[in-house]
Amino acid sequence: xxxxxxxxxxxxxxxxxxxxxxxxxxxxxxxxxxxxxxxxxxxxxxxxxxxxxxxxxxxxxxxxxxxxxxxxxxxxxxxxxxxxxxxxxxxxxxxxxxxxxxxxxxxxxxxxxxxxxxxxxxxxxxxxxxxxxxxxxxxxxxxxxxxxxxxxxxxxxxxxxxxxxxxxxxxxxxxxxxxxxxxxxxxxxxxxxxxxxxxxxxxxxxxxxxxxxxxxxxxxxxxxxxxxxxxxxxxxxxxxxxxxxxxxxxxxxxxxxxxxxxxxxxxxxxxxxxxxxxxxxxxxxxxxxxxxxxxxxxxxxxxxxxxxxxxxxxxxxxxxxxxxxxxxxxxxxxxxx
Amino acid sequence: xxxxxxxxxxxxxxxxxxxxxxxxxxxxxxxxxxxxxxxxxxxxxxxxxxxxxxxxxxxxxxxxxxxxxxxxxxxxxxxxxxxxxxxxxxxxxxxxxxxxxxxxxxxxxxxxxxxxxxxxxxxxxxxxxxxxxxxxxxxxxxxxxxxxxxxxxxxxxxxxxxxxxxxxxxxxxxxxxxxxxxxxxxxxxxxxxxxxxxxxxxxxxxxxxxxxxxxxxxxxxxxxxxxxxxxxxxxxxxxxxxxxxxxxxxxxxxxxxxxxxxxxxxxxxxxxxxxxxxxxxxxxxxxxxxxxxxxxxxxxxxxxxxxxxxxxxxxxxxxxxxxxxxxxxxxxxxxxxxxxxxxxxxxxxxxxxxxxxxxxxxxxxxxxxxxxxxxxxxxxxxxxxxxxxxxxxxxxxxxxxxxxxxxxxxxxxx
Numbered sequence: 001x002x003x004x005x006x007x008x009x010x011x012x013x014x015x016x017x018x019x020x021x022x023x024x025x026x027x028x029x030x031x032x033x034x035x036x037x038x039x040x041x042x043x044x045x046x047x048x049x050x051x052x053x054x055x056x057x058x059x060x061x062x063x064x065x066x067x068x069x070x071x072x073x074x075x076x077x078x079x080x081x082x083x084x085x086x087x088x089x090x091x092x093x094x095x096x097x098x099x100x101x102x103x104x105x106x107x108x109x110x111x112x113x114x115x116x117x118x119x120x121x122x123x124x125x126x127x128x129x130x131x132x133x134x135x136x137x138x139x140x141x142x143x144x145x146x147x148x149x150x151x152x153x154x155x156x157x158x159x160x161x162x163x164x165x166x167x168x169x170x171x172x173x174x175x176x177x178x179x180x181x182x183x184x185x186x187x188x189x190x191x192x193x194x195x196x197x198x199x200x201x202x203x204x205x206x207x208x209x210x211x212x213x214x215x216x217x218x219x220x221x222x223x224x225x226x227x228x229x230x231x232x233x234x235x236x237x238x239x240x241x242x243x244x245x246x247x248x249x250x251x252x253x254x255x256x257x258x259x260x261x262x263x264x265x266x267x268x269x270x271x272x273x274x275x276x277x278x279x280x281x282x283x284x285x286x287x288x289x290x291x292x293x294x295x296x297x298x299x300x301x302x303x304x305x306x307x308x309x310x311x312x313x314x315x316x317x318x319x320x321x322x323x324x325x326x327x328x329x330x331x332x333x334x335x336x337x
Numbered sequence: 338x339x340x341x342x343x344x345x346x347x348x349x350x351x352x353x354x355x356x357x358x359x360x361x362x363x364x365x366x367x368x369x370x371x372x373x374x375x376x377x378x379x380x381x382x383x384x385x386x387x388x389x390x391x392x393x394x395x396x397x398x399x400x401x402x403x404x405x406x407x408x409x410x411x412x413x414x415x416x417x418x419x420x421x422x423x424x425x426x427x428x429x430x431x432x433x434x435x436x437x438x439x440x441x442x443x444x445x446x447x448x449x450x451x452x453x454x455x456x457x458x459x460x461x462x463x464x465x466x467x468x469x470x471x472x473x474x475x476x477x478x479x480x481x482x483x484x485x486x487x488x489x490x491x492x493x494x495x496x497x498x499x500x501x502x503x504x505x506x507x508x509x510x511x512x513x514x515x516x517x518x519x520x521x522x523x524x525x526x527x528x529x530x531x532x533x534x535x536x537x538x539x540x541x542x543x544x545x546x547x548x549x550x551x552x553x554x555x556x557x558x559x560x561x562x563x564x565x566x567x568x569x570x571x572x573x574x575x576x577x578x579x580x581x582x583x584x585x586x587x588x589x590x591x592x593x594x595x596x597x598x599x600x601x602x603x604x605x606x607x608x609x610x611x612x613x614x615x616x617x618x619x620x621x622x623x624x625x626x627x628x629x630x631x632x633x634x635x636x637x638x639x640x641x642x643x644x645x646x647x648x649x650x651x652x653x654x655x656x657x658x659x660x661x662x663x664x665x666x667x668x669x670x671x672x673x674x675x676x677x678x679x680x681x682x683x684x685x686x687x688x689x690x691x692x693x694x695x696x697x698x699x700x701x702x703x704x705x706x707x708x709x710x711x712x713x714x715x716x717x718x719x720x721x722x723x724x725x726x727x728x729x730x731x732x733x734x735x736x737x738x739x740x741x742x743x744x745x746x747x748x749x750x751x
Contacts, residue, residue, distance in 0.1 A: 025537075051539075057566055057567070059566060061529070062529055062563035062564070062566060065532075065533060065560055065563060066529055067533060068530050068533060069470075069529070069531060069533025069534035069536070069547070070536060072518070072534060073468075073534045073537035073541070074537070074541075075540065089559070092523060092560075093526060093530075093560075096526065097523070102734070102735070103504055103733050104504055104505045104509070104511070104521075105501065105505070105511035106500060106502050106504050106505075106729070108500070108501075108512065109511065109513060109518065109519050141742075142735065144735075165736040210739065254735075254739030254740060255740075255741060257740050257744075
């Protein structure tokens, strides 16, 4: 076991797969010689060669379009989009191509492809480095959408994503790269070395796609959450002393319906938390799933805590970010409801 | 100082609209044999002149002339007769599918009438393992690769002969076994995918060649330019084909920036490019052989503008007589590819009017017989959809059906 940051865990996942499987190739803007702006691919080019880890032009549509072609040839590309905010030039290739090649060709062609991208706020990135666009992908049949919340999961999920035979959108909460951020921006940064989920096994292991995990069992209320907000929700529940069952969704698509339904049926209350803007956010889907399956178990209206429906601001970051105070308020409200 | 000029928006117009005299004065031509064949390892810089000239092999008398004819070598009559037959089959298949559309048996078709030499010629020069990334107007690639006509029509008619089980609209086929990548319909996406596929071939240490295809109109899409950029940067074994058939639904080439030949787009990316008479079957064979050899030997990509004319409508959804003169097809200066190859073969003593008539009858019988069989399995007539299995619409979304989709299928009772 080694203590790793999320960056190191993600890098290790790619390294393990590149070593095991000649078909795995890694490319993107600045990922080759330099090793990526967040250093996730550092050393991979030196170790695995320029033909398997290389720099790409600043052309996201080209990165994903070329990767789709490679995947249909039989390689397993794992590409990086420098920020999730920059993925939109590739949206056509992701939603109309990668997601549909298996279906529209009736499995004549397949597209095993991973598209990694840093997501979310917390680094004063403003409107073009802070967005959480997961719902833009969960609405697309044929894609899988994954968001890890810690180094252990990040490595296991990324290996599983690379081994998956369908295209996977792999969103990396950038505020978690170096530590388990709980939303208390005023406090000193806690490194992953001090967190049990910073323990990452060496070599190959997987965390299965499509499986949520109960991060903290509890009896009072189910909190459905993923990414950075897992840590925020845990902090909020502890601070106000509510026995919350925290479910880390991990894979948004396909969703682990059973784990969610079982928990809400038990607690009878549900709070949904995400960083992304509220309207038509993934929380709306979670809310519908819970309502459809658990209506008669509910003892209070379901509450969403999400980003405000405004572009991510710069100087007002901490008023915008749904931190532990807002989550805590929702937990109190749902208990009183 | 008084300002005397102001900017005015320039909206290009074609030389002629309905009721006016057609003109192709804006299409640069060169005499047959006038453009020399360079070595396959020619530097991109040395191909700059080719982009505004026109490679032609067949002259007006049907003779094969010039160094491209020499490069092609003495084509066995069999290859040319096969090409003629493929083109005739494609044209008749197109006619039958257009008729089937008028009869309500299918809902959409895009004919390639007048463009058959490009697909039927290029396909002849590919090898097993190579891959076309085609558009929806390229039935000739499938016909000349030997894709069964009954399967082709099964997709048109939405029945169980469709290998895609009703999942994609006509005529958007997929057949890996025939080197035919699944057609998208979202224009230009396949162009950069072809480059990526060729990059994979190079990474894999292979010499399999990708052929990217696009129309003149779709070169305006960003993915076209992404593809040229990636081809230029990574130099994979890809042939970048543009079928310039002069029209994108109702927009003439000028709306896609075609006032400069599309072949010149390559120059800004440092790519080799050629501009070719796409209605000249021998020119298509020769240039395809050259470009595929160049790619396969690792000398890099080449952009080819195939100059042709869309004699048919865009698809069964439009009537071209409302946006271009009816006489325009007859005024097209490069003639008809089938007639030109026929004349060449007859002049060379390889063919005759009698044999041509006999071939026509055989081809029509073959297509009609396939259509009869295909129609017997059901068509789209009546507006209720085809007979392809309903369950197929839930399958193959993912390798394994996820729980939420399984529940939806169960609820639908399918």
